[in-house]
Amino acid sequence: MSEQAPKSAAEATPKRNTWQKDAVRHALSEATGFVSAQQLHSVLRNHGSTIGLATVYRTLTDLIKSGDADSLQSQEGELLYRACGTAHHHHLICRVCGRTVEIEADKVESWAENVAKEHGFSNTSHTIDIFGTCSACLS
């Protein structure tokens, strides 16, 4: 509630590099589509890592904050993560096999922005995800 250290710019957390963070980053980038924190943890353990579950969660949260990862909630309420470039995009997800297709949706992007503006909302963000059954899983 008071002015303390005049932290220069957005520099407040003197991060350290650890093999754990690299491991999570790497495992996430290897994964295809979205993975849950628990899945990532299992995978890492199966590969011989001794990383802790809490650390996986922590690292994932950091990656989201830094914009290096993307997350969405599965319909069962589980949080799913995905390594992510810088571009903002959405996903088309197969309900059966989990296959994910990235969608670029400039139109919808601006539509969302406009709708919000029309109603006097600012500082907007949105959630757009499409679920369906992919052709391979249809049979």
Next chain:
Amino acid sequence: MSEQAPKSAAEATPKRNTWQKDAVRHALSEATGFVSAQQLHSVLRNHGSTIGLATVYRTLTDLIKSGDADSLQSQEGELLYRACGTAHHHHLICRVCGRTVEIEADKVESWAENVAKEHGFSNTSHTIDIFGTCSACLS
């Protein structure tokens, strides 16, 4: 694991009417915007009802299944419910005060459908929600 009663058509649950179900339905329709199951339960209790939490969850789940209510997940992962007419629509939600505006989005509706089709997905559904800060909460 075996064939038992050959339940005729989709008629398997001979619902009964109880004051509890009415209470939930009513409380839900009174609520403005989205409410969580726990909130509804509190409200009902505060109004003197002795309804159980489990019953609130059960009724809400039934309302969703029967299409009489709508649900979405808050960004904290909590499920929020809302009494809902038949029309499919989306929401613009104020991050600060929770005010909700219904959006009709035919364009986006069909866009989602098309994108899915283009990628060979069928039986699609989607999640589209816009979050922002409403004008009243801006100051």
Next chain:
DNA sequence: ACCGTATTGACTATCATTATCAATAAGGTA
């Protein structure tokens, strides 16, 4: 009024995620 059973409610179980805290190690310094 009576009876069969769907429904209730208190409680427990589950499951994902977060908080706790002592032990460890990253990385700057003498």
Next chain:
DNA sequence: TACCTTATTGATAATGATAGTCAATACGGT
């Protein structure tokens, strides 16, 4: 290189939302 400060880790407990259990209750047809 040895040392020291403290960010980070990991095992585990805590939390919080939701689902399951089961005996007691009450709906609704007779």
